[in-house]
Amino acid sequence: xxxxxxxxxxxxxxxxxxxxxxxxxxxxxxxxxxxxxxxxxxxxxxxxxxxxxxxxxxxxxxxxxxxxxxxxxxxxxxxxxxxxxxxxxxxxxxxxxxxxxxxxxxxxxxxxxxx
Amino acid sequence: xxxxxxxxxxxxxxxxxxxxxxxxxxxxxxxxxxxxxxxxxxxxxxxxxxxxxxxxxxxxxxxxxxxxxxxxxxxxxxxxxxxxxxxxxxxxxxxxxxxxxxxxxxxxxxx
Numbered sequence: 196x197x198x199x200x201x202x203x204x205x206x207x208x209x210x211x212x213x214x215x216x217x218x219x220x221x222x223x224x225x226x227x228x229x230x231x232x233x234x235x236x237x238x239x240x241x242x243x244x245x246x247x248x249x250x251x252x253x254x255x256x257x258x259x260x261x262x263x264x265x266x267x268x269x270x271x272x273x274x275x276x277x278x279x280x281x282x283x284x285x286x287x288x289x290x291x292x293x294x295x296x297x298x299x300x301x302x303x304x305x306x307x308x309x310x
Numbered sequence: 311x312x313x314x315x316x317x318x319x320x321x322x323x324x325x326x327x328x329x330x331x332x333x334x335x336x337x338x339x340x341x342x343x344x345x346x347x348x349x350x351x352x353x354x355x356x357x358x359x360x361x362x363x364x365x366x367x368x369x370x371x372x373x374x375x376x377x378x379x380x381x382x383x384x385x386x387x388x389x390x391x392x393x394x395x396x397x398x399x400x401x402x403x404x405x406x407x408x409x410x411x412x413x414x415x416x417x418x419x420x421x
Contacts, residue, residue, distance in 0.1 A: 227409075296342050297410065
């Protein structure tokens with residue numbers, strides 16, 4: 196069974212600081228990794244994808260991947276109150292690992308940016 | 311650009327009643343389609359996925375079924391709802407099975 200683990204939080208960060216969100220995954224064969232943001236009562240929206248070891252930057256967001264450690268992280272620089280949301284980490288493949296399409300999601304980290 | 315629509319947005323159904331949630335995708339052809347459920351305190355659970363018309367695969371045994379009568383239409387159904395079916399249901403699509411894009415979601419409360 197494929198698993199993705201995240202600290203549920205809440206993670207409280209002051210406005211303007213760097214928020215660091217972490218995720219580990221169980222399937223060493225995973226190839227694609229994603230971060231989604233979900234506001235309360237809304238559907239998840241894609242923030243970033245990463246496929247290779249190292250860092251990938253997009254505006255205030257940086258995704259980091261370390262396949263050897265099976266670890267993915269998301270950094271949010273200059274955090275804003277509008278960044279307050281639940282952040283979902285996902286890896287390619289279904290939870291059953293049976294070759295199905297789709298993504299396996301962690302339960303998410305609740306991030307609170309304090310003004 | 312591609313868009314995905316899902317309805318109804320919210321519904322309250324009694325135990326034992328039927329269910330039908332519908333989803334359509336615009337601006338693409340032959341997408342992979344998915345139904346996810348997000349229950350309180352739990353993560354996103356993949357329920358069904360489809361790679362083509364009439365092709366449905368189930369990830370978990372459950373009280374629900376799915377159908378894909380047209381290329382860009384995906385339907386989630388139940389003949390008799392259980393209390394445990396309550397949750398936030400999300401339809402999603404992708405091209406390659408990797409990046410997934412979600413619809414607005416449907417809130418189901420079974421009473």
